[in-house]
Amino acid sequence: MNEVIKIAHGDGGKYTQMLIQQLFYKYFNNKLLLQAGDSTVLPSMEGTMAFTTDSFVVKPLFFSGGDIGKLAVCGTINDLVVSGAKPLYLSVGFIIEEGFSMQLLEKIVKSMGEVCIKAGVNIVTGDTKVVEKGAVDGIFINTSGIGQIINGYAIKPIEAGDRIIVTGGIGEHGTTIALERYDIKVQGEFKSDCDTLHPFIEELKEYFMSIKIMRDPTRGGLATVLHEFSTFYSLGIHLTEEHIPISEGVRVVNQLLGLDPLYMACEGRIVIVVKESEAERILKIIQSMVQGKEARIIGKFVKEPEDTIFIENYFGGKRILAQLDGNMLPRIC
Amino acid sequence: MNEVIKIAHGDGGKYTQMLIQQLFYKYFNNKLLLQAGDSTVLPSMEGTMAFTTDSFVVKPLFFSGGDIGKLAVCGTINDLVVSGAKPLYLSVGFIIEEGFSMQLLEKIVKSMGEVCIKAGVNIVTGDTKVVEKGAVDGIFINTSGIGQIINGYAIKPIEAGDRIIVTGGIGEHGTTIALERYDIKVQGEFKSDCDTLHPFIEELKEYFMSIKIMRDPTRGGLATVLHEFSTFYSLGIHLTEEHIPISEGVRVVNQLLGLDPLYMACEGRIVIVVKESEAERILKIIQSMVQGKEARIIGKFVKEPEDTIFIENYFGGKRILAQLDGNMLPRIC
Numbered sequence: 001m002n003e004v005i006k007i008a009h010g011d012g013g014k015y016t017q018m019l020i021q022q023l024f025y026k027y028f029n030n031k032l033l034l035q036a037g038d039s040t041v042l043p044s045m046e047g048t049m050a051f052t053t054d055s056f057v058v059k060p061l062f063f064s065g066g067d068i069g070k071l072a073v074c075g076t077i078n079d080l081v082v083s084g085a086k087p088l089y090l091s092v093g094f095i096i097e098e099g100f101s102m103q104l105l106e107k108i109v110k111s112m113g114e115v116c117i118k119a120g121v122n123i124v125t126g127d128t129k130v131v132e133k134g135a136v137d138g139i140f141i142n143t144s145g146i147g148q149i150i151n152g153y154a155i156k157p158i159e160a161g162d163r164i165i166v167t168g169g170i171g172e173h174g175t176t177i178a179l180e181r182y183d184i185k186v187q188g189e190f191k192s193d194c195d196t197l198h199p200f201i202e203e204l205k206e207y208f209m210s211i212k213i214m215r216d217p218t219r220g221g222l223a224t225v226l227h228e229f230s231t232f233y234s235l236g237i238h239l240t241e242e243h244i245p246i247s248e249g250v251r252v253v254n255q256l257l258g259l260d261p262l263y264m265a266c267e268g269r270i271v272i273v274v275k276e277s278e279a280e281r282i283l284k285i286i287q288s289m290v291q292g293k294e295a296r297i298i299g300k301f302v303k304e305p306e307d308t309i310f311i312e313n314y315f316g317g318k319r320i321l322a323q324l325d326g327n328m329l330p331r332i333c
Numbered sequence: 334m335n336e337v338i339k340i341a342h343g344d345g346g347k348y349t350q351m352l353i354q355q356l357f358y359k360y361f362n363n364k365l366l367l368q369a370g371d372s373t374v375l376p377s378m379e380g381t382m383a384f385t386t387d388s389f390v391v392k393p394l395f396f397s398g399g400d401i402g403k404l405a406v407c408g409t410i411n412d413l414v415v416s417g418a419k420p421l422y423l424s425v426g427f428i429i430e431e432g433f434s435m436q437l438l439e440k441i442v443k444s445m446g447e448v449c450i451k452a453g454v455n456i457v458t459g460d461t462k463v464v465e466k467g468a469v470d471g472i473f474i475n476t477s478g479i480g481q482i483i484n485g486y487a488i489k490p491i492e493a494g495d496r497i498i499v500t501g502g503i504g505e506h507g508t509t510i511a512l513e514r515y516d517i518k519v520q521g522e523f524k525s526d527c528d529t530l531h532p533f534i535e536e537l538k539e540y541f542m543s544i545k546i547m548r549d550p551t552r553g554g555l556a557t558v559l560h561e562f563s564t565f566y567s568l569g570i571h572l573t574e575e576h577i578p579i580s581e582g583v584r585v586v587n588q589l590l591g592l593d594p595l596y597m598a599c600e601g602r603i604v605i606v607v608k609e610s611e612a613e614r615i616l617k618i619i620q621s622m623v624q625g626k627e628a629r630i631i632g633k634f635v636k637e638p639e640d641t642i643f644i645e646n647y648f649g650g651k652r653i654l655a656q657l658d659g660n661m662l663p664r665i666c
Contacts, residue, residue: 007663011553011663012553012557013557013656038412038413038548039416041383044382045382048376048377051457051458052373053425053459053477054460055428055460057428078371083371083372085372091384091385093387093426093475095428127475129389129664131390134467135390135469135664136390136469136470136473137464137467145372146479147372149374215371218345219343219349323346324347328344330340330343330463330464
């Protein structure tokens with residue numbers, strides 16, 4: 001199949017209809033999408049909703065562990081999950097360069113459909129624009145999402161003593177993209193952690209009262225999320241370096257590249273701040289999940305000094321984790 | 334102000350926060366946005382919701398009657414309106430080229446904010462990606478929207494005899510963009526019809542039982558919308574040319590350019606199919622509105638021949654309106 005995307009695929013006419021019916025309906029098959037007009041009428045929903053949006057411009061489009069389509073669906077699902085919401089409905093907006101391979105588009109769309117099925121989420125509305133060669137680098141995707149807030153989840157103020165849990169190895173997505181973008185060959189297998197985090201909602205919903213905040217550490221990585229928390233609540237953070245789950249490979253590659261895994265994007269991890277008294281119990285629940293077996297308590301919030309993140313190493317030495325100033329690696333998501 | 338967008342404005346860190354606080358919060362100021370985390374929790378809503386998405390890639394970014402920001406907000410609001418929904422919440426996803434003028438970005442954001450205030454809609458969640466020079470042509474915007482279905486509005490099957498109303502002059506957006514894109518100087522003032530159509534919901538909600546379907550004729554214009562209806566319901570359409578509101582300027586310019594206004598995009602018009610018995614009454618209501626004073630009944634659905642659109646001219650001659658095959662003008666929205 002050597003077909004390519006033509007300008008006419010985006011004109012809203014016959015070719016757009018062909019694309020919708022032959023490609024999108026095939027992989028995003030659901031009753032709501034098939035009935036959609038200019039917008040899609042959703043079944044009525046109890047309680048409150050969460051609403052989020054994200055655009056994806058990752059380069060390369062295909063990488064070990066995923067592709068732009070998987071990333072787009074996971075990214076928006078995960079933004080709902082960390083808001084305490086069960087992800088339900090997604091929209092998808094494609095902006096595609098004229099001449100883009102139809103075969104690659106099908107791979108991307110297929111991979112989006114697969115994640116949706118796994119997560120029990122439906123893509124219910126969409127839009128496709130095709131622009132002339134050179135006006136966009138291949139394909140960009142926007143996904144917006146609607147979820148249903150579970151068990152009245154709400155963010156609660158962080159206090160000194162609260163513990164910080166991460167649900168798995170840090171920096172794997174960012175490191176994988178860096179290696180593939182710069183075409184660096186290294187020993188060992190690197191794979192993005194890109195994954196949908198919807199199972200956490202089910203497992204953690206009974207503990208929402210003890211969870212202060214959840215966040216997926218994407219752009220800017222773990223360090224950036226912690227800096228936001230620390231600044232917002234005028235608290236310090238004390239991290240224990242040896243407790244932060246970072247694979248040997250990720251550690252070594254980042255050292256070689258002069259990068260720091262603490263600032264590298266994750267696309268399948270959650271940072272969870274919990275009450276001290278419930279930290280061990282919540283950690284055990286997370287560790288009992290396939291996606292959480294490497295979870296650790298990595299540190300805690302402290303009163304003094306404000307706005308500063310310390311990391312203590314194995315020998316008791318401390319260093320300060322600075323705020324990210326400039327992009328370590330653009331087009332990571 | 335000669336500032337430009339830098340890669341760091343999209344890295345999720347300090348500069349992204351500056352952009353959010355100094356620009357987006359300024360023009361999209363609302364309580365829900367200010368409280369937003371990875372997603373935004375919406376107040377609980379009665380009844381059913383409509384959900385829609387659209388990406389905007391229009392070129393030029395600024396045109397007579399609007400800009401890409403106004404177009405993005407109006408476009409998504411209007412998709413909700415023609416679904417019988419009161420528009421409530423929008424998301425916005427920016428993809429911006431490194432080096433893009435901060436001043437132009439502010440103009441775009443300001444214009445989005447103004448339309449939102451006018452339409453009583455809030456932008457409650459957003460995302461900004463910055464890509465390197467050449468990876469995107471200036472700026473692309475995605476807007477997704479949520480609205481509340483009013484008075485149980487639902488699409489009803491079109492039948493022979495149903496009348497077709499358009500709410501105003503046809504082809505003005507498409508013609509304006511064509512003139513500006515190709516830098517064609519003509520006498521007279523051309524202006525996009527880009528506008529938010531939310532007032533129609535209030536005025537028409539009591540007549541929803543007599544309205545079969547509403548559609549905003551954007552890409553592909555009036556002809557494409559009518560072809561979709563005609564094909565879907567296997568009915569013919571009979572149009573009366575002299576009843577189709579097309580300004581003299583639009584008519585002449587399209588003739589000169591070898592284009593047909595019936596296929597040119599509108600961004601502030603609605604095509605409404607209504608029961609024959611209520612057509613005149615609904616037309617009067619529409620004509621009593623500022624945005625509907627040029628509304629006309631332009632034709633009707635007929636049993637025979639199926640799938641064919643006839644236009645009858647002043648002298649009684651008939652021509653067939655073909656389906657759009659290929660794009661008359663890409664990047665129209």
